[in-house]
Amino acid sequence: MTSFVSAADIDDKALLQELIAWVEIETPSNDAMAVNRLVDHVEQLAKDADLDVERLPGTLGLGDILTVRSPRPEGANEKRVLVLAHLDTVHAHGVIAKQLPLKRAGDKLYGPGIYDMKSGALMALEALKIAVGRGSKMPVDLVFVPDEEIGSYSSRAYMEELARNAGYTLVVEPARDGGKIVIARKGVAMYDVTVRGRASHAGTRPQDGRSAIRAAARLVLELEALNDAERGVTVTIGTIQGGTGRNTVPAECHMQVDVRVPDEAAARESTARIEAMKPVDPDISFEIKGQMNRPPFAQSQEGVKLFDVAAGIAAELGIKLEGVVTGGGSDGNFTAALGVPTLDGLGADGAGAHTFEEHIFVSSLAPRTALLANLMMSLEPK
Known part of the structure; x- marks a missing residue:
């Protein structure tokens, strides 16, 4: 120098x-x-x-x-x-x-x-x-x-x-x-999740509908369960939007998910589990788009x-x-x-x-x- x-x-x-x-x-x-x-x-x-x-x-x-x-x-x-x-x-x-x-x-x-x-x-x-x-x-x-x-x-x-x-x-x-x-x-992973159900009239034909919001609420709990403070894994649902009106069984719901992981092992495990999530109702579908944006x-x-x-x-x-x-x-x-x-x-x-x-x-x-x-x-x- x-x-x-x-x-x-x-x-x-x-x-x-x-x-x-x-x-x-x-x-x-x-x-x-x-x-x-x-x-x-x-x-x-x-x-x-x-x-x-x-x-x-x-x-x-x-x-x-x-x-x-x-x-x-x-x-x-x-x-x-x-x-x-x-x-x-x-x-x-x-x-x-x-x-x-x-x-x-x-x-x-x-x-x-x-x-x-x-x-x-x-x-x-x-x-x-x-x-x-x-x-x-x-x-x-x-x-x-x-x-x-x-x-x-x-x-x-x-x-x-x-x-x-x-x-x-x-x-x-x-x-x-x-x-x-x-x-x-x-490391940071980002996911955009779309939950699709089936719309119906909430008053006259509720039985025909499949609520995307209800399925999304279940999915939120599954995603939140991946949080692991001891390992340093965090999963946050940052935004959620769905439905078209109070009297309609919602056909779609959208979520933005943020994932933070301390190492490659946690990255592989967390992303694999998120990408493999499936709805319990066969009339509901998940579209999960995203990946690791920044490696650990x-x-x-x-x-x-x-x-x-x-x-x-x-x-x-x-x-x-x-x-x-x-x-x-x-x-x-x-x-x-x-x-x-x-x-x-x-x-x-x-x-x-x-x-x-x-x-x-x-x-x-x-x-x-x-x-x-x-x-x-x-x-x-x-």
């Missing part, structure tokens, strides 16, 4: 000003044009810093994928450091004007997507600029995807392609619980070594780095499942992700940007 980066080396005022500009560009996942407005802005910043840029047109009606690359150091092998960020948010247009305006209260800065994860994405770009200027042992690919919040369906294959040539992955999702980073995540992210031995490197750098910055396991998924699930040592939650500290109380702690920006820059510079080919 050429020289150690301290928090004092970060222009936190300029970083904060730039972050506000990013947050002011609202980027709900399903609005490709909105996401691409921020992609345009980030692409120009990277070009202004003389970084290599590759932009892939969006697919599935979503925004573009932007990759910012550092030069390949002389003598470096083919392996790269892969840094993952996303520019989309869960917040709809207009949230910044109404429910979650940009405002500062002491050390807290509020705004839609500021914590998850525009701050981390900007910090990664700033850290890359510093790493390129001071020298790093491995080249870096910083990828900004447009659809992490809705499952990364358009970007997963590209990230996995890059991961196969990565020595390490750093994910700049937000820090947790006072600055902890994520060392493992549960377990900490490997190489992952432990990567955490130790990060913890050592953090200690020099006055940060006591702690690791945490979380039920939330991220794009780090994909790279960890491919065997790439992965660290997650390297973004800003804060709270309120996906809520109208979303905020960061401004004081975390400079030291955690320095941590990222030093980590990019210190990682060595294996």
Whole structure:
């Protein structure tokens, strides 16, 4: 490493000003044009810093994928450091004007997507600029995807392609619980379930009907029975809708199901049981669509070594780095499942992700940007 980066080396005022500009560009996942407005802005910043840029047109009606690359150091092998960020948010247009305006209260800065994860994405770009200027042992690919919040369906294959040539992955999702980073995540499966019965008049011919809602209620109990707190398996029926009116035996009912699993064994078992569920009434049918969206992210031995490197750098910055396991998924699930040592939650500290109380702690920006820059510079080919 050429020289150690301290928090004092970060222009936190300029970083904060730039972050506000990013947050002011609202980027709900399903609005490709909105996401691409921020992609345009980030692409120009990277070009202004003389970084290599590759932009892939969006697919599935979503925004573009932007990759910012550092030069390949002389003598470096083919392996790269892969840094993952996303520019989309869960917040709809207009949230910044109404429910979650940009405002500062002491050390807290509020705004839609500021914590998850525009701050981390900007910090990664700033850290890359510093790493390129001071020298790093491995080249870096910083990828900004447009659809992490809705499952990364358009970007997963590209990230996995890059991961196969990565020595390490750093994910700049937000820090947790006072600055902890994520060392493992549960796998995530998502199912859409349609229960079909037969409609009839609830007053004159109830015996002719087969209630999809009643069958769905039975199915809800079967699904809920898969919860296993000891193993860390959670099954949640997030939404349920059915029927056409109070005086009609309902012919259809629809459910959205979320499944979180700690490891591959639990993933195989849970998904197999869900996909094999059958109605007890032959006049009822189930249509169960879905699969594992994000595989479990377990900490490997190489992952432990990567955490130790990060913890050592953090200690020099006055940060006591702690690791945490979380039920939330991220794009780090994909790279960890491919065997790439992965660290997650390297973004800003804060709270309120996906809520109208979303905020960061401004004081975390400079030291955690320095941590990222030093980590990019210190990682060595294996």
